[in-house]
Amino acid sequence: MPNQAKYKRYIWELPVRWTHWFNVVSIATLAVTGFFIGTPFSFGSSASDFTMGWIRFVHFTAAYVFAISTISRVIWSLVGNEYAGWKAFFPCVTAKGREKMVKMMRYYMLMDKEVPETVGHNPLATTAYFALFLLYVLMILTGFALYAQHAPNGIMHKSLGFMYSLFSDQGMRLTHHLSMWLIFGFIINHIYSAWLMDIKEHGSEISSMFSGYKFTVKKED
Amino acid sequence: MSKKKTEDVRTDVEQDLLKRDYSIGEILKERGVSRRDFLKFCSAMTAAMALPASFAPRVAQALDEVKRPTLVWLEMQSCTGDTEALLRSANPTIAEIVLDILSVDYHETIMAAAGHQAEEALDKTIAAFKGKYICVIEGSISMKDGGVYGSTGGKSHLDRARQVCAGAMATIAVGTCASYGGIAAAVPNPTGAVGVREAVPGATVINLPGCPVNADNLTATIVHFLVFGKIPALDSHGRPLFAYGKRIHDNCERRPHFDAGQYVEHWGDDGHRKGFCLYKMGCKGPATFHNCPSQRYNEKTSWPVAAGHPCAGCSEPGFWDTMSPLYKRLPNVPGFGIEATADKIGIGLAAGVGAAFAVHGALNALRKDKEPVEETKEG
Amino acid sequence: MAKIVVDPITRIEGHLRIEAEVNGGKITDAWSSATMFRGIEKILRGRDPRDAWFWTQRFCGVCTTVHSIASIRAVENALKIKIPPNAELIRNIIIGIQNVQDHVIHFYHLHALDWVDITSGLKADPAATSKLAASISDWPNNSATYFKGVQDKVKAFVASGRLGPFANAYWGHPAYKLPPEANLMATAHYLEALEWQKDVIKIHAILGSKNPHPQSFLVGGMSIPIDPDSQNALNADKLIEIKRLLKKAQVFVEKVYIPDLLAVASFYKDWAAIGGGVGNYMSYGEFPDAAGNLWFPSGAILGKDLSKVLKVDQGKIAEYVDNSWFENSAGAGKGLHPFDGETEVRYTGPKAPYTNLDTNAKYSFVKTPRYDEKAMEVGPLARVLVAYASGHKETKAIVDHVLKTLGVGAEALFSTLGRTAARGIDCLLVAQQTPKFLDELIGNISKGDYRIHANEKWEPSSWPAEAQGYGFHDAPRGALGHWIKIKDQKILNYQAVVPSTWNASPRDAKGQRGPYEAALIGTPMADPNKPLEILRTIHSFDPCLACAVH
C-alpha cells in the first residue's frame, strides 16, 4: 500500500460538501432539541421562562436549514458531477453496480479480504444514502405537518393536507420520533464505515468530505 | 281529562300543524320571553359560533324570521352521554330548546310516547316535514352481520339511519361515536361500528365529535344553520371550523407553562397544584382540535385540563386507538409491549447497531487485508 | 293470544324491548330484550389497566361516573393500592351528587309522565294548585300566579300546534288518577327540576372538569389537586361553591321531590300490590370511610325475608348466556365467574325488520347474572331494604316515616310503588349525607392534608407480572361490579356485571325470569294498545341498557 502511488482526484464538489455538513449540523441540532421536545425536563423555574419555547424555536429554525439543504442537494443531483448525480444512488440497476455491491457486501461480511476501492460513493453506501434520503423526506414531511397545525387551513397546512389523511396526528408524532432513532442507526453505521474505509482504502475518505479530494489508485479517466 | 277531549286536542294540533307556522322570535314573544333575554341568547350564540359580536343583530333578525324547526334525534350504539350533555345546556337551556326553539318530535330519552306510538310519531314527522327537518344522530352504527348489533322497534339502526337521513335537510352527528364510530369502533371493533358519514354515504352530515359533544357547540351549529341557511364551514374531518378550527394546545391556559418548561411530574406534586402543563402526564392537547379551553363545559365551569387531568383527544377520529394510552404522550409502538416506549425501542436499536459495529471493527482490526491492485479498481 | 310489543321503551337509557302476553286484562308472561351491543369488555383487552376507567365510563353517559369508580377500585384492589383519604372523600362527593341528580331526573323526566297527565293540568285551578302545594311543602315557588304562569306556558305550547316530545302519548289514559291540580304542580316541578339538575351537577365539573363523563379519576386517587393557596386547585372558592350546590340539591329533594313523591304515591296506592318481582335483593354497600367501612351496608335478602341479611360473597356470582346472544365455553346451563367471564357475541335472533322475537330461543344482548343461581333485584329498593333490615339508623327513620305517611306496611315496598318510593328515600339519605363528606374534606385540608394520589404503584414497572381484583360500587341503579385480570401490565380479561344486567336479564336455563320479567307478571292492562302500565313497572327500575349490555 504505501508503495503504491495514488492520484489525487476532485470528487466532491462544493455543494455536496456544504449540504453534507449543513445536514450534519442541522440534524445534530434537531436531534438534541427534538429529544428534549420528546422528553422535556422541568427546566423552567418561572412561568416567564421560555425554555421549551426556545428549544422548539431552535428545532424549527434547524428544520428550515435542514429542509433547504436537503432540497439543494436534490437539485445538485441533477446538475452536479457523476459522483453527485442521482444515478449514483441506484447502483443496483446496472450489472456492474450489482457486482460491485456483492463485492462490497462480501468485504463487509468479512468474507473477502480485498478492499474494493471506490472513487465516488461506495455502492452499498449509496443504497443506504437513498434509504436515508427517504427518512429525510419523512422527517421533513411529518415535521412540517406537525408544525403547520398551529395554523390550520394556512397555506402550509393546506399543502400538507395529504399527510393528515395518511397519518393520524399521533401516528405522525410517533413516526417523527421513531425515525430519529433510525437516523441515529444510520449515523453510527456511517461514521464507522467512513472511518473504516478511511483506514482501509487509504483514500483520505474523511477529509474528502472537507476538501473534496480523494486519493485513488487509478488515474482520472 | 276525558278520552274524547284528548282526541280533540290532537286533531286541533294536527290541523294547526298544517296552517300555522310561527317564527322562533314570535314563539318566544308569545311565551313571555323578553326581548332582552332573546337578544342575550343571540349574543351567546354569536360568541359560540366564534363570530364577531357585531353579528348578534343579524342572528336575532334571522331567528325572528325562522320557523321553529323540527328535529328528530336518533340513538344508535350510544351511551346517551350526548343527550345528557344536551340536558345540561345553558345557553339556551334544554327547556328553551324543547319548548321554544325547536320542535323535538322524536327523542327516545325524553319523549312521552313509547313503542308503536313513538314509532308513529317518527313516521309522521319525517313524512310531514320531508326535506325540512334536522336529524341528530347519537352513537355509532353497526354494519357487521347486516347491522344486527343495533335495532329499535324491530328495525336495524342502519335502516333507520338511511331512512331518516334521506329526508333530512341536514344530519348532525353528535359525539365521536356518531361522527367516527367512537368507542365501539375501537380495535377489534366487534360490531363493525362506523360513523354516520360512513354508514349513510351521500347524506349531508356535520360532525360534532367530542365524548360527549359540547352542547354549546350543538346549539351553535343549529343556530348557524338557521341564521345563514347553510351548514358552517367544515374541516377535513367534517367538523365546523368555529368549534374545531384550533388546537387545544394553542388555546390552553397552561401553555405558558409548556413554553416555560414547567411540567407536572407526579400527580399531586407542586407543579400539579400550581397548574403546570400536563404534557408529561400524557396530554393530547397538542394533537387535538376542539374549543374546550374557551367554550368549556357546564356553563363554562371547567374542562379536563383545568381539573388537572390530561386531554384525551376525544374529538379526534379514532382517538380511542390513536390517542391511547391515556397517560403517555406518544402511542405505543405497534407490536411491542406496553412498557416499550418509542425511546426504549430507539435506544435498543442504536445500541444494537453500535454493538454490531464494535464487533465488526474488532474483527477487522484483527485481520490483514489484501491491498487493492490496479486491475480491481473502478474508474 | 299474540304477544304485545313495546319497542322502544322510551324515557330510559338505551334500547329495551318488552314483549308480553296479556290475558284477561293482566300480563301473564313477559320477556325483556336488549337490542344493542358494543362489546367494550372485548375492546378493553390488551390495554393499559390505568386507562380502563376512561373506557368503562363510556358504558353509560347517564350514570356517567359509576363505571369509572368501579374500574379504579378494581385496579386498586388488584394492585393493592390504598388511596389517600381526600381522594376517597372527593369520590364520595362525586358519587353522592351523581346519585341525587340521577334520581331526581329519573323521577321527573323519565318516570313522572307515567303518573302525571300534563294535558289535564291545563284544566287546573291555579289557586287550588297553590293551596295544594303549600299544604305539602314550604317550597317558595307555590303562589297561584306562579302556577298560572306555568299553565299559560303549557297552553301556549300546546296552542303552537307542535307538541314535540309530548306528542302521541297516553294523555287521557284511564290509568291516570291525579287531579288536575296535582298534574299542574308536577308539571311545574318537571320544569324546575330541569333547571336544577344542570346546576347541581356542576359539582362534577368543579371536581372533575365536566358532566357527563367527568375526567379526573386516576388509579390511586384523583387528578384534581388540592391547594388552598392555588388558583388551579381545589381551594376555598371552589369548596364553598360545592357546599352551596350540595345545599341546593338537598333542599330540592327535601322540599320538592319527597313531597311530590308522597303526594303522587297517595293516589296510586294500588301500585303497592303490583310489580313485586323476584323478591331477592342485593346491595354492595357504599361510601367507604378512611378505614374502608361502608356507610350504606352491603348484603343480600332472599325471598323478601327482611329478618335475615346475608353477607355478599362475590365468588357466588356467575353469568349465564342460555337465553342471551352469546356463546360460553362453560356449556349449556353453566355460568362463568366474572374473573373467567367471556363476551363471545353470537346473534341468532330474527333478521330485521321483525315483529316478534323468538322468545323460546335466545332473545337478548343482556347476559344473565345470578347470585348462587338466584335472580337478584338490585337498585335503590335493594339498597334501602338491606339497610333497613340491617338496622341502619338513618334509613330506618326515613322508611318508617314514609310508610306511616302513606299508611302502608313494609310489604308495600316489594312493588312498583315501593321501588319508586325507595328511590326517593335513597335520594334523600344521600342528599343529607354527602355534605358531611365535604365537611370532612374541608377539615382535612385545614389540617394541611393536600394528598390526592398514591404514587408508589403508578408506574407499571412496579406491578407484579400477574394480578387480579374486583371493584364494587352501589350505583344509582344498584350493585355494580368490575372484575379485572392483569398480565404483563396489560388487561388480560375485563368483565362488568352491571345493575341493569341483573335487572334486565332474560330467563336462565332453569327458566327463572329476570327481575323486569317477573315484576310485569300480574300487571293490569286497561288497553293493551296503550301499554302505560308496562312503562310504570319497567320505569320503576330506571333501566339503563347501555349499562346492562356494554
Ligand code: HEM
Ligand atoms: C432529522 C431531523 C429531525 C429530528 C431528528 C427530529 C426530532 C424530533 C423529535 C425527537 C421530536 C419529539 C417528538 C415527540 O416525541 O413528540 C420532534 C418534534 C417535532 N419536530 Fe422534529 N425532528 C427533525 C426534523 C424536523 C423537521 C424538518 C421539522 C419541520 C418543521 C420538525 C418539526 C417538529 C415539530 C413541529 C415537532 C413537535 C414539536 C411540538 O409541537 O412541540 N422536525 N422532532
Ligand code: HEM
Ligand atoms: C448527522 C450525521 C451525518 C449524516 C446524516 C451524513 C450523511 C451523509 C450522506 C447523505 C452522504 C452522501 C453525500 C452525498 O452524496 O450528498 C454522506 C457522505 C459522506 N459522509 Fe456523512 N453524514 C453524517 C456525518 C458524517 C461524519 C461525522 C463524517 C466524518 C467522520 C462523514 C463522512 C462522510 C463521508 C466521508 C462521505 C462520503 C462517503 C462516500 O459516499 O463514499 N459523515 N454522509
Ligand code: NFV
Ligand atoms: N345499570 C346501570 Fe348504570 C347505573 N346506575 C351502572 O352501573 O346506568 Ni347507566
Ligand code: SF4
Ligand atoms: S361519543 Fe362518547 S358520549 Fe357520545 S355516545 Fe359515544 S361514548 Fe357516549
Ligand code: SF4
Ligand atoms: S396542558 Fe396540554 S394542552 Fe395545555 S399546554 Fe400543556 S400539553 Fe398543551
Ligand code: F3S
Ligand atoms: S379529552 Fe376531550 S373534552 Fe376536550 S380537553 Fe380533550 S378534547
Ligand SMILES: [Mg+2]
Ligand atoms: Mg359484562
